[in-house]
Amino acid sequence: MKRVAYPAAIQALVGELKRLPGIGPRSAERIALWMLQSRDARPLEVSRVIREVHESVRACPRCGFFTTEALCEICSDPARDAAQICVVEQATEILPLERTGVFRGRYHALGGRISPLDHVGPEDLRIEALVERIKAESPSEIILALGSDVEGEATANYLATLLRELPVAVTRLAQGLPAGGGLEHADELTLSRALAGRTAMKS
Amino acid sequence: MKRVAYPAAIQALVGELKRLPGIGPRSAERIALWMLQSRDARPLEVSRVIREVHESVRACPRCGFFTTEALCEICSDPARDAAQICVVEQATEILPLERTGVFRGRYHALGGRISPLDHVGPEDLRIEALVERIKAESPSEIILALGSDVEGEATANYLATLLRELPVAVTRLAQGLPAGGGLEHADELTLSRALAGRTAMKS
Numbered sequence: 001m002k003r004v005a006y007p008a009a010i011q012a013l014v015g016e017l018k019r020l021p022g023i024g025p026r027s028a029e030r031i032a033l034w035m036l037q038s039r040d041a042r043p044l045e046v047s048r049v050i051r052e053v054h055e056s057v058r059a060c061p062r063c064g065f066f067t068t069e070a071l072c073e074i075c076s077d078p079a080r081d082a083a084q085i086c087v088v089e090q091a092t093e094i095l096p097l098e099r100t101g102v103f104r105g106r107y108h109a110l111g112g113r114i115s116p117l118d119h120v121g122p123e124d125l126r127i128e129a130l131v132e133r134i135k136a137e138s139p140s141e142i143i144l145a146l147g148s149d150v151e152g153e154a155t156a157n158y159l160a161t162l163l164r165e166l167p168v169a170v171t172r173l174a175q176g177l178p179a180g181g182g183l184e185h186a187d188e189l190t191l192s193r194a195l196a197g198r199t200a201m202k203s
Numbered sequence: 204m205k206r207v208a209y210p211a212a213i214q215a216l217v218g219e220l221k222r223l224p225g226i227g228p229r230s231a232e233r234i235a236l237w238m239l240q241s242r243d244a245r246p247l248e249v250s251r252v253i254r255e256v257h258e259s260v261r262a263c264p265r266c267g268f269f270t271t272e273a274l275c276e277i278c279s280d281p282a283r284d285a286a287q288i289c290v291v292e293q294a295t296e297i298l299p300l301e302r303t304g305v306f307r308g309r310y311h312a313l314g315g316r317i318s319p320l321d322h323v324g325p326e327d328l329r330i331e332a333l334v335e336r337i338k339a340e341s342p343s344e345i346i347l348a349l350g351s352d353v354e355g356e357a358t359a360n361y362l363a364t365l366l367r368e369l370p371v372a373v374t375r376l377a378q379g380l381p382a383g384g385g386l387e388h389a390d391e392l393t394l395s396r397a398l399a400g401r402t403a404m405k406s
Contacts, residue, residue, distance in 0.1 A: 004301045007271045009259050013252045019239045019245065027225050033295045034224045034268060035253060036260060042222065043257050048295060050217045050250040053240045056212050057239060066239060068210045098207045 010036065060131070064091045064109030064126060074106055081105045086143045087130065087159065089113045089152070097145060105143075109132060113155040114148060122158060130159075134166050144172040148193075213239065265336070267294045267312030267329060277309055285306045289334065290362065291345045292355070299347060308346075311336060316349060316358040324346075325361060331393045337369050347375040351396075 017028035035043040057182025060072035091109040110125040146152040159168050177186055177196035204261025220231035238246040261276035294312040313328040349355040357374055366373050379397035380389055
């Protein structure tokens with residue numbers, strides 16, 4: 001007996017949904033069947049907004065954040081401090097930093113980090129654009145908010161060396177114990193960096 | 204300072220993804236950002252297949268299974284036994300039954316089950332269509348493959364009473380211990396039904 005299967009269109013849908021991050025085969029089938037059974041226009045709305053995002057959202061040409069305008073919300077806000085540029089690997093890291101509420105400057109997303117194993121070199125990142133921005137906008141400080149893993153460190157070191165000749169201070173995020181983390185949960189590298197970066201409470 | 208947010212199109216996408224079954228707010232944001240960052244046409248492909256399924260897939264007018272043709276794969280297969288019709292609540296339950304490989308007949312999806320609390324009565328289900336099918340196709344057996352919960356039982360009882368006058372046998376799925384389940388995991392109702400439905404091993 002021939003094995004019964006869903007029509008090809010449904011199988012294609014399950015196949016595409018399965019590739020989304022965090023969606024396994026069972027979730028994909030569940031979502032596809034939900035779409036089949038929903039009587040309203042909700043699945044069409046999902047389809048429409050995916051297309052709309054794809055067509056209307058682009059990277060801000062200055063900082064790399066997401067925008068549908070000529071410049072993003074942050075770059076076009078005159079209240080933001082142009083003296084500080086916070087350098088991140090990905091544009092998706094800008095909102096988490098914004099949510100802290102403590103940074104009033106602007107951003108620059110590199111679009112990745114230097115990683116020879118992944119064939120990503122400095123020329124593949126928006127480093128040239130960062131240098132141009134520094135020359136054009138004359139910020140007083142570049143804050144490197146890069147990951148504390150090997151590739152993040154390598155990228156930070158590369159940038160620090162590169163920017164040495166420019167009249168701008170280069171800082172990086174502090175490394176140490178994460179908030180709420182006891183010493184027993186910290187690995188040796190975190191502990192050694194927390195020790196090396198210790199700050200005075202009373203002098 | 205004004206709170207920075209993603210452009211409205213991205214927020215709309217996160218909002219839609221969040222409504223999908225099994226997708227929470229964090230997963231929705233993760234998928235949306237993945238779509239933003241993917242450089243290929245994959246998100247557009249997701250959008251396209253959702254639309255295609257919505258436009259091309261419909262319920263088989265005879266049994267309710269999914270199809271893009273006039274009749275579904277099962278109803279149009281002359282090798283399937285027309286003498287048995289297996290009644291299920293939802294079309295999505297047909298493939299799981301098919302995967303058992305033990306049923307060679309055809310199906311009839313009711314589109315739900317009788318549930319006064321949800322304002323679903325017999326007239327909201329494809330019960331009239333089932334009666335018409337029985338008159339037209341003259342099957343010898345109707346197998347009620349409905350849930351063993353209160354609504355499934357109520358629906359099964361309603362159908363058994365309704366079909367009493369028609370020249371067709373009405374059976375239901377066996378109730379008892381699930382495969383691989385020890386007695387210590389079975390609830391009292393399952394045990395009492397397993398006892399009541401005990402079968403002879405030697406007579």
